[in-house]
Amino acid sequence: MIGLLHDFTPVLLSGFLVNLEVAFGAVVIGLAAGLPMALLRSKLPWSRRFVWPCVRLLQAAPVYVVMFFVLSALPRDLSLFGWPVAGLVAVVLAQATYMTSYVAENFYRALQHLDRNERGRALLFLPNMLRGFVVVVMSSGFGAAIGVSEAVAVTMRQAERLHAVGDRVLLFVVVIAFFVAVFGTANALIRALVRRLSTAANAVSCSA
Amino acid sequence: MCRYSRFAAPSAWTQTRRSIIRAALRLLIGLMFLAGCLQARAEDRSAAAARQILDDARAEAARDCSRPAGVLVRVLCNRQLRVGLRTYYPGFSVRDASGGFAGYEVDVARHIADFLGVRLVPVAVDPKTRIPLVASQDIDLVIATMGHTVQRDDQVTFIRPHYYQSQTVIIGPTDRQITGWDDLTAQTVCLPVGASSSCSSARHHIRILTFDRPEQLLDALAFHQCAFIVHDNTFFAGLLANPQWSSHFNVKFGFAPQPWGMAVARRGAAAFASLLTDLSIAYHADGVFLDLARAHALDQVFLAQEQQRWSSPGCITASGTADASCLISPADDSDAADTSRFAGRATWLEGVASQWFGLQLNLSLLQHQSTVDLLLGGITYSLALVSGTLLATTGFALAFARLMGSGPLVVRRAVGAVTAIGQTSPLPLLLFFGYVVAGGLTQYTGLVALAVAILVIGFYNGSNAARAINEAYQAAQQRSFLDAVSAAGIQLVAFLINATKGSPAAGMIGVPEFLNVMTDLTAYSRDRAAVYVVLLVFYTGLVLAVIFLLSVAETRLAITVERRA
Numbered sequence: 053m054i055g056l057l058h059d060f061t062p063v064l065l066s067g068f069l070v071n072l073e074v075a076f077g078a079v080v081i082g083l084a085a086g087l088p089m090a091l092l093r094s095k096l097p098w099s100r101r102f103v104w105p106c107v108r109l110l111q112a113a114p115v116y117v118v119m120f121f122v123l124s125a126l127p128r129d130l131s132l133f134g135w136p137v138a139g140l141v142a143v144v145l146a147q148a149t150y151m152t153s154y155v156a157e158n159f160y161r162a163l164q165h166l167d168r169n170e171r172g173r174a175l176l177f178l179p180n181m182l183r184g185f186v187v188v189v190m191s192s193g194f195g196a197a198i199g200v201s202e203a204v205a206v207t208m209r210q211a212e213r214l215h216a217v218g219d220r221v222l223l224f225v226v227v228i229a230f231f232v233a234v235f236g237t238a239n240a241l242i243r244a245l246v247r248r249l250s251t252a253a254n255a256v257s258c259s260a
Numbered sequence: 261m262c263r264y265s266r267f268a269a270p271s272a273w274t275q276t277r278r279s280i281i282r283a284a285l286r287l288l289i290g291l292m293f294l295a296g297c298l299q300a301r302a303e304d305r306s307a308a309a310a311r312q313i314l315d316d317a318r319a320e321a322a323r324d325c326s327r328p329a330g331v332l333v334r335v336l337c338n339r340q341l342r343v344g345l346r347t348y349y350p351g352f353s354v355r356d357a358s359g360g361f362a363g364y365e366v367d368v369a370r371h372i373a374d375f376l377g378v379r380l381v382p383v384a385v386d387p388k389t390r391i392p393l394v395a396s397q398d399i400d401l402v403i404a405t406m407g408h409t410v411q412r413d414d415q416v417t418f419i420r421p422h423y424y425q426s427q428t429v430i431i432g433p434t435d436r437q438i439t440g441w442d443d444l445t446a447q448t449v450c451l452p453v454g455a456s457s458s459c460s461s462a463r464h465h466i467r468i469l470t471f472d473r474p475e476q477l478l479d480a481l482a483f484h485q486c487a488f489i490v491h492d493n494t495f496f497a498g499l500l501a502n503p504q505w506s507s508h509f510n511v512k513f514g515f516a517p518q519p520w521g522m523a524v525a526r527r528g529a530a531a532f533a534s535l536l537t538d539l540s541i542a543y544h545a546d547g548v549f550l551d552l553a554r555a556h557a558l559d560q561v562f563l564a565q566e567q568q569r570w571s572s573p574g575c576i577t578a579s580g581t582a583d584a585s586c587l588i589s590p591a592d593d594s595d596a597a598d599t600s601r602f603a604g605r606a607t608w609l610e611g612v613a614s615q616w617f618g619l620q621l622n623l624s625l626l627q628h629q630s631t632v633d634l635l636l637g638g639i640t641y642s643l644a645l646v647s648g649t650l651l652a653t654t655g656f657a658l659a660f661a662r663l664m665g666s667g668p669l670v671v672r673r674a675v676g677a678v679t680a681i682g683q684t685s686p687l688p689l690l691l692f693f694g695y696v697v698a699g700g701l702t703q704y705t706g707l708v709a710l711a712v713a714i715l716v717i718g719f720y721n722g723s724n725a726a727r728a729i730n731e732a733y734q735a736a737q738q739r740s741f742l743d744a745v746s747a748a749g750i751q752l753v754a755f756l757i758n759a760t761k762g763s764p765a766a767g768m769i770g771v772p773e774f775l776n777v778m779t780d781l782t783a784y785s786r787d788r789a790a791v792y793v794v795l796l797v798f799y800t801g802l803v804l805a806v807i808f809l810l811s812v813a814e815t816r817l818a819i820t821v822e823r824r825a
Contacts, residue, residue, distance in 0.1 A: 197768050
């Protein structure tokens with residue numbers, strides 16, 4: 053089992069890199085689409101009538117179903133530098149629907165804080181973006197269902213090569229421990245950043 | 261005394277007899293020669309007809325490649341033939357680690373590409389993608405272990421004569437006595453997504469679990485995640501010949517023999533289809549198919565019969581085309597008694613959509629009672645899943661929060677560690693973990709899958725919500741647990757909505773919910789985008805309904821807390 057884990061670690065890390073790529077792509081698209089929506093909603097009150105339902109619909113659409121929908125709409129032989137990317141694009145776009153609504157909502161709140169001169173609170177937008185990034189990295193594992201070779205998919209493939217239930221369970225425990233370590237650290241860092249920003253915001257409001 | 265001697269001069273009768281024998285021999289040799297000529301002419305006629313179509317297409321390609329008229333001209337213009345092939349179907353098509361394909365179907369594709377004088381470009385397909393890909397012309401041809409059925413005829417053009425034949429078999433442990441459908445009633449069987457046997461199983465009231473790839477069926481059978489698996493006999497041929505494997509599993513019974521056909525798109529591929537038909541006749545007649553099957557140690561009974569059929573002059577018309585009476589009819593999965601009570605209304609609606617709005621609506625799923633039953637079953641599973649995950653999320657959230665807030669230190673620490681796992685592990689990973697553990701503990705069925713999904717999704721979201729409630733409890737200086745729940749109401753509601761949104765992912769571990777059922781039933785549909793629009797509307801509507809109900813519940817909880825205060 054130790055030998056197997058030794059061989060599997062690079063595969064898991066390369067799979068995890070795909071999760072990070074998906075999240076990065078989704079955040080970029082989410083920012084590009086979400087920021088203008090929030091600006092419209094904040095600066096042009098009449099636009100709320102269509103922006104708010106849009107944000108609500110994007111929030112309500114299940115990412116897993118959106119992923120299949122996008123995949124069915126994309127050309128199957130979609131490739132980038134000769135690499136087939138239809139599955140990857142489907143996951144990124146599906147996650148981007150969630151990120152767009154998340155950015156639109158959080159940036160709108162940040163703008164409201166700015167309007168009230170609460171600069172410190174508005175800055176909480178940044179850790180919220182990090183939190184959104186972590187959420188997308190975690191849910192990009194849905195890509196396993198459409199053949200994207202991210203961390204969950206490579207774990208499943210590795211599990212299929214093991215011939216004892218105990219070995220499979222052990223493999224999953226190791227991979228879960230890996231995620232707990234990575235995201236536990238990420239969440240701790242985010243919490244520390246939030247605390248720092250909140251303290252700074254409270255200090256500013258007290259001095260004001 | 262006259263006595264017969266071999267040296268004696270032959271009598272008149274003997275001479276006559278010899279003459280008759282010689283004449284008969286000459287006649288026989290003449291007939292054999294003629295038959296040979298006719299056979300050669302039959303093969304030649306088909307090959308010549310194929311070559312004529314190819315020459316016409318080449319002339320067309322030479323004239324203008326900017327807008328190729330049809331699939332064949334496009335293939336010649338691009339100098340490549342994109343063929344959809346399976347990635348793991350031993351003997352027929354297997355993709356190796358370096359990405360190369362090998363097998364009977366791969367060799368057939370290579371022969372066709374060589375005939376056309378173009379490069380073969382294999383494209384990996386599975387039962388879900390093979391028809392949509394060829395129908396949308398993302399690939400030019402599919403040779404992917406696909407049974408030719410009447411139902412699939414609406415989607416693509418199958419090439420006849422067929423290049424192979426299989427029948428569907430049910431495989432299970434050797435110690436289980438199963439002799440027919442009745443023994444499987446209310447049991448759960450596993451089959452690949454898009455298999456035409458889904459409807460047969462539904463008609464016999466058998467629960468189904470579907471898997472993306474057939475090799476997953478073998479894994480699931482070995483790990484007790486499936487009691488029985490259903491697939492083509494050809495898929496199991498190698499395994500059944502393995503004494504170790506066949507000592508554990510055997511064929512219970514077989515049904516629905518199906519001829520396998522290559523297929524091309526229904527639009528723009530008429531010339532290509534004609535060429536492939538002529539080529540298939542020639543390949544049967546001159547033994548190309550038979551030789552290729554022999555080279556891969558496949559069963560050759562069907563191909564030998566076909567060679568005999570297409571070698572005889574009676575099956576080829578003067579123009580080299582196939583006599584319709586010699587072609588094998590596609591299998592018909594339908595059942596005359598399998599008409600749903602919505603069939604009339606569905607047909608009426610299709611007519612209205614077509615006449616009034618010009619829309620080509622396909623409501624064939626509503627025409628048959630078996631598919632209607634599967635759809636209703638899928639919706640029931642989805643609703644049970646959503647209700648279950650909402651209850652489980654609430655249960656885990658309240659239980660964990662309570663224990664974290666007021667339990668003994670050891671329990672608080674342990675629950676804190678467990679919720680940390682729930683908060684930091686990806687949901688799909690937890691689902692697969694649950695799937696592996698459940699398969700090791702019990703016989704995996706649709707209901708077990710549902711229970712696993714409910715527990716995992718509930719645990720995942722409940723862990724997050726529990727943390728929020730606990731933080732509210734600590735912040736409120738432990739006033740009252742109900743106050744803390746009310747204070748963390750927004751987060752609790754957010755994670756309940758998240759649980760609802762995550763519920764379709766239960767399909768990843770085989771829960772036969774609506775998305776899974778629709779994916780399965782429409783695996784051969786060209787209108788996949790339309791199917792997913794329906795699914796998107798269904799699930800988004802479900803989430804919006806849950807949001808509405810939760811907002812009502814949240815308001816009531818706030819009022820209750822306010823009254824108590």
